[in-house]
Amino acid sequence: MRHNKLNLELSKVSYKKIELLQSITLIIIVLLLAKFISLTFISVVLLLSLWSLAIALNQVKKPNVLAGNILAILTTVGLFLDIGFADTVNLFVAMLLLSTALKQLISTSIFHFKSICLIQLFLISSVYLYQQSLYTSMLTFIFFVGNIATLNLIIRPNAKLSNALKLSAKSLLLSLPIAFFCFLILPRMPSFWSLPGPGVAKTGLNENIDPFSISKLSNSSELVFRSKFSDEKPTAPFYWRSMVHEEFSQQAWKITPKAKLTDSKEIIDYDTNYSYEIIAEKSGLHWLYGLDYARSKTQFVDNKYAGLLARKKNLSQTFKYHVSSYNLKNIIKLSQYERNINLGLTANSNPKTAIVAKEIKKRSDSDEVFFNNLYLYYIQNKFKYTLEPPALYGSNKLDQFLLESKKGFCGHYASLSAFMFRSVGIPARVVSGYLGGELSKDKDYLSVFQYDAHAWTEVWLENKGWTRFDATSVVSPDRLYGSLSQSEANKEEFLRNLNFGLLSLQNFPVLNWVRLNLDNIDFMWTNWILGFNAQEQQGLLKKLFGSDQTLKIAFTIIGLLTAFLLCVYFYTVWKKRPMYTKPLEFEYTKIKVWGAIKKVPLEPGMTPQSYMALLNKQFDSKSKYLTEFSNLYIDTRYKEIALSKSNLKQAKILVKLITKN
Amino acid sequence: MKNLINKLERHISQIFSRLLVKRKHSATDLILKHHNIYVVPSKFGLAFLCFNILIFVLGSNYQNNLVLLSAYLLISFFIISILQSYFNLMNTHISFLDVEDGIEKTGYSLSFLLSNPNQAYSLIIKATNDESLIDFISVDKKLVKLRVSGLKRGKHKVARIKILSRYPFGLMSIWSYSIFPKSVYIYPTPLPIISYGKSLSDQGDQKDDILKKGSNEFYAIREHQSGESFSRISWKHYAKTHQFLVKEFSESYSGEYIFNLLDMPGDFETKLQHLSYLINQAYHDKLTFGLSLPGKIIPASKGNDHLKYCLRALSEA
Numbered sequence: 001m002r003h004n005k006l007n008l009e010l011s012k013v014s015y016k017k018i019e020l021l022q023s024i025t026l027i028i029i030v031l032l033l034a035k036f037i038s039l040t041f042i043s044v045v046l047l048l049s050l051w052s053l054a055i056a057l058n059q060v061k062k063p064n065v066l067a068g069n070i071l072a073i074l075t076t077v078g079l080f081l082d083i084g085f086a087d088t089v090n091l092f093v094a095m096l097l098l099s100t101a102l103k104q105l106i107s108t109s110i111f112h113f114k115s116i117c118l119i120q121l122f123l124i125s126s127v128y129l130y131q132q133s134l135y136t137s138m139l140t141f142i143f144f145v146g147n148i149a150t151l152n153l154i155i156r157p158n159a160k161l162s163n164a165l166k167l168s169a170k171s172l173l174l175s176l177p178i179a180f181f182c183f184l185i186l187p188r189m190p191s192f193w194s195l196p197g198p199g200v201a202k203t204g205l206n207e208n209i210d211p212f213s214i215s216k217l218s219n220s221s222e223l224v225f226r227s228k229f230s231d232e233k234p235t236a237p238f239y240w241r242s243m244v245h246e247e248f249s250q251q252a253w254k255i256t257p258k259a260k261l262t263d264s265k266e267i268i269d270y271d272t273n274y275s276y277e278i279i280a281e282k283s284g285l286h287w288l289y290g291l292d293y294a295r296s297k298t299q300f301v302d303n304k305y306a307g308l309l310a311r312k313k314n315l316s317q318t319f320k321y322h323v324s325s326y327n328l329k330n331i332i333k334l335s336q337y338e339r340n341i342n343l344g345l346t347a348n349s350n351p352k353t354a355i356v357a358k359e360i361k362k363r364s365d366s367d368e369v370f371f372n373n374l375y376l377y378y379i380q381n382k383f384k385y386t387l388e389p390p391a392l393y394g395s396n397k398l399d400q401f402l403l404e405s406k407k408g409f410c411g412h413y414a415s416l417s418a419f420m421f422r423s424v425g426i427p428a429r430v431v432s433g434y435l436g437g438e439l440s441k442d443k444d445y446l447s448v449f450q451y452d453a454h455a456w457t458e459v460w461l462e463n464k465g466w467t468r469f470d471a472t473s474v475v476s477p478d479r480l481y482g483s484l485s486q487s488e489a490n491k492e493e494f495l496r497n498l499n500f501g502l503l504s505l506q507n508f509p510v511l512n513w514v515r516l517n518l519d520n521i522d523f524m525w526t527n528w529i530l531g532f533n534a535q536e537q538q539g540l541l542k543k544l545f546g547s548d549q550t551l552k553i554a555f556t557i558i559g560l561l562t563a564f565l566l567c568v569y570f571y572t573v574w575k576k577r578p579m580y581t582k583p584l585e586f587e588y589t590k591i592k593v594w595g596a597i598k599k600v601p602l603e604p605g606m607t608p609q610s611y612m613a614l615l616n617k618q619f620d621s622k623s624k625y626l627t628e629f630s631n632l633y634i635d636t637r638y639k640e641i642a643l644s645k646s647n648l649k650q651a652k653i654l655v656k657l658i659t660k661n
Numbered sequence: 662m663k664n665l666i667n668k669l670e671r672h673i674s675q676i677f678s679r680l681l682v683k684r685k686h687s688a689t690d691l692i693l694k695h696h697n698i699y700v701v702p703s704k705f706g707l708a709f710l711c712f713n714i715l716i717f718v719l720g721s722n723y724q725n726n727l728v729l730l731s732a733y734l735l736i737s738f739f740i741i742s743i744l745q746s747y748f749n750l751m752n753t754h755i756s757f758l759d760v761e762d763g764i765e766k767t768g769y770s771l772s773f774l775l776s777n778p779n780q781a782y783s784l785i786i787k788a789t790n791d792e793s794l795i796d797f798i799s800v801d802k803k804l805v806k807l808r809v810s811g812l813k814r815g816k817h818k819v820a821r822i823k824i825l826s827r828y829p830f831g832l833m834s835i836w837s838y839s840i841f842p843k844s845v846y847i848y849p850t851p852l853p854i855i856s857y858g859k860s861l862s863d864q865g866d867q868k869d870d871i872l873k874k875g876s877n878e879f880y881a882i883r884e885h886q887s888g889e890s891f892s893r894i895s896w897k898h899y900a901k902t903h904q905f906l907v908k909e910f911s912e913s914y915s916g917e918y919i920f921n922l923l924d925m926p927g928d929f930e931t932k933l934q935h936l937s938y939l940i941n942q943a944y945h946d947k948l949t950f951g952l953s954l955p956g957k958i959i960p961a962s963k964g965n966d967h968l969k970y971c972l973r974a975l976s977e978a
Contacts, residue, residue, distance in 0.1 A: 114705055114708075114831070118708060118709065118712045121709075121712055121716070121735065122712055122715060122716060122719075124731070125716045125719065125720070125728050125731040125732070126719065126728070128725055128727035128728045128731065129719075129723060129725060129728065132725075132727055137727060140727075140731070144731075144734070144735075148738070148830060151829075151830040151831055151832075152828075152829050152830055154831060155783050155827050155828050155829065155830065155831045156782050156783040156796065156797075156828060156829075158796045159782075167829055168830075171738060171741055171742065171745060171829070171830075172734065172738055174741050175734055175737035175738040175740070175741045176734065176737075177737075178733070178737035178740065178741075179730060179733040179734040179736075179737045180730075180733075182733040182736070182737070183726070183729065183730050183733050186733075188721075188724075189721045190721075191721060191722045191723075191724060192718060192721060192722055317723065317724065317725045317726060317727070529726055529727070529730070530726055530727070532726055533724075534724075561740075565740070565744060568741070568744055569744060572744070572748050573751075576748070576751070576752065576778070576779050
């Protein structure tokens with residue numbers, strides 16, 4: 001019953017403020033999620049939310065109930081048809097989006113606004129399932145501020161929008177310390193039940209290497225991972241291995257089923273071993289990154305065949321893991337299976353290439369000489385590195401590339417070289433991953449971006465083991481060191497291929513400086529917030545509390561929380577203490593307190609004047625000061641003579657003299 | 662079952678009000694401080710917490726730090742809002758101003774002043790069945806007037822006032838009570854009586870005379886004449902006949918009227934209501950009147966105070 005009454009009193013104007021905030025929030029959320037959910041669906045929701053924005057701005061009318069219901073049925077059917085039931089997370093988020101958008105269209109009562117607020121809170125949090133960068137997080141925080149401000153407006157419809165926003169920002173900022181504290185200390189719960197991760201748009205590496213399709217990688221300046229070396233850094237170039245492609249068929253290099261299995265072979269030789277940490281961004285693939293022969297003991301990391309790593313679960317967020325790397329050449333023995341698979345070729349494919357390879361082999365005494373001669377061949381025949389290779393057609397693309405175009409990028413060279421090694425009987429495979437990375441400003445960590453994607457060849461040489469053969473290193477030597485963004489020779493091409501972003505402005509020193517600094521902040525964000533996992537928390541808790549943590553944690557949380565709340569409480573009480581806004585009021589209060597101590601308190605009904613006269617009678621010794629103060633008080637308070645600075649000073653001195661004993 | 666729960670609830674709230682509320686809230690001037698303010702999550706606050714738990718489950722399931730962080734942020738916000746809502750109401754000053762006696766039909770009206778040295782927003786002031794919404798109060802005292810109805814005639818204690826706020830975010834219900842140690846009278850609702858033919862006066866020998874005149878002169882209804890006060894128009898007759906008729910106590914008679922309960926028609930309550938009507942009329946016409954009730958006789962007098970005295974006597978009869 002009270003609700004009805006409140007509704008009546010809630011004026012139309014205040015509805016508008018709430019509607020405005022809610023529809024703007026929804027529009028931005030929709031835009032944030034646009035990349036991840038079906039475009040048709042997103043545009044429908046966007047239209048709906050633009051409609052409610054127009055309603056909030058008094059441009060159009062609300063649809064009536066019937067129209068709203070028909071719209072709801074149509075869009076819901078559309079939702080299921082468009083998104084389907086396969087991707088449950090997307091379906092779930094899409095349903096949330098649609099329900100909020102529809103509800104906003106027809107919202108008329110406090111109850112509606114309140115429920116929209118709650119659903120939006122949930123929606124805002126689920127944005128994190130898709131995006132986790134620092135900027136998204138800041139934007140999300142602003143959403144929370146807006147959402148909380150609507151709550152304030154619901155309670156107090158007359159409040160100004162700006163005041164409501166200010167109040168909500170203040171409250172949320174005040175809650176941030178507690179939130180971070182809980183985040184650090186409260187022990188993590190394991191997943192309650194297993195859920196599929198949200199589908200992430202596939203960018204970057206591909207499980208099948210078709211060199212003639214990898215060029216598009218260079219377009220993306222998206223971060224792939226960062227690595228932080230704990231003590232000494234291995235020397236450049238950094239070849240980050242991610243996948244090994246051993247099966248060659250239909251022009252493409254594929255991953256064998258065996259390589260996808262877990263491999264728990266232990267490395268015995270611990271000689272050249274260095275360790276580092278990698279913070280991997282979300283990716284559509286479960287493959288991770290490591291240098292040389294990598295092994296990891298981090299939870300959820302799967303150690304795979306040929307020293308590769310992968311994540312066990314499709315985690316929805318940035319993932320931090322620890323890696324130890326060993327020299328690839330430590331593995332001296334090649335199993336029969338590996339030899340067979342690494343020599344396999346399709347019959348009759350690229351016959352001209354095979355002939356060229358055999359010619360070079362004829363000139364070489366051993367596998368190692370062939371290895372070097374192949375490098376020489378690339379140099380002598382003036383092969384060129386380019387991010388924009390000419391298109392090749394037909395089934396024998398390697399032949400065309402070797403003899404005609406001679407222009408290509410890593411994928412072409414890796415593919416061609418591996419093919420040539422195999423055709424002369426040397427086991428070889430294509431490895432894909434990333435090359436190089438950009439050192440941070442203070443050389444603390446290395447950032448690897450999508451455009452650093454690379455492919456190269458690994459060759460089995462007798463007595464040497466797996467050896468890297470990267471034709472790019474002779475074709476475009478400066479590509480090896482640093483990131484592609486720092487390669488002088490390909491700079492122009494690189495920039496031309498890059499989407500517009502901060503990186504594309506790197507010719508301006510100031511902007512580059514800004515970019516590097518922002519990157520630094522982003523690294524700290526990923527390292528400390530996103531990478532903070534259960535293991536790290538255990539470490540931290542152990543450091544803080546030692547063993548027998550549970551009780552200590554509970555006490556610390558309760559203690560610190562209480563302390564914080566008490567601080568806030570006393571600060572506010574102090575801030576809200578009675579203020580002396582009128583001149584000399586504070587001084588007069590002091591005299592009153594003194595009088596009360598001296599057992600001559602102010603009786604009810606006494607004016608300041610009569611009270612001062614009473615004091616005057618009681619304390620002869622202070623008579624002079626009391627008279628003077630009384631005159632000053634009467635002048636300022638009743639005759640409205642402005643209190644000058646010197647008079648105020650005088651009054652303060654008088655009060656001191658009066659109250660002294 | 663439902664009845665039982667209701668009964669139990671009422672019982673508990675009675676005990677609560679007797680034990681706690683009275684001591685801390687009974688004053689003509691009350692300042693709200695921590696010992697007399699109560700905070701409890703509102704229904705919406707509980708819904709907010711439920712959604713929070715959902716977000717937490719989402720974060721745990723996906724092992725997503727940021728979703729977890731959002732859940733923690735909202736929980737902390739909830740905790741902070743407990744303090745904020747308390748600060749809103751803190752130091753609110755309620756001072757009693759006045760209470761006016763009323764009749765059974767409309768109830769009595771209660772007025773008091775609200776102020777806060779800082780500012781307090783969005784207050785809902787409730788007394789039994791009337792409530793008033795106040796956007797904000799500040800140092801300047803704000804007059805609040807509430808009407809309490811639904812009471813039977815008699816002497817009553819002034820209703821307990823509830824001061825409730827959900828500011829700033831509606832997550833918390835925070836309230837306090839103010840009980841003014843005052844009492845108020847509810848008079849019997851005046852019920853018009855067309856003719857009153859019997860009266861007692863101290864002039865015994867004129868008694869018959871009055872009786873005879875009774876229906877047409879002592880209390881009569883005649884046509885309204887231009888220039889006369891509208892206050893005496895019998896609206897009841899107007900509604901029936903569309904004629905302006907004036908109720909009249911004979912002006913020729915300037916003696917004292919003592920209205921006797923026993924002379925009134927109807928049951929006890931109706932009698933009281935008729936009396937209530939009559940003395941109001943008599944006061945209006947500036948007559949000298951008194952009351953004769955069982956066990957109590959009020960000598961004739963005049964004026965506002967006398968009227969009030971008589972009406973209070975009626976309400977307690």
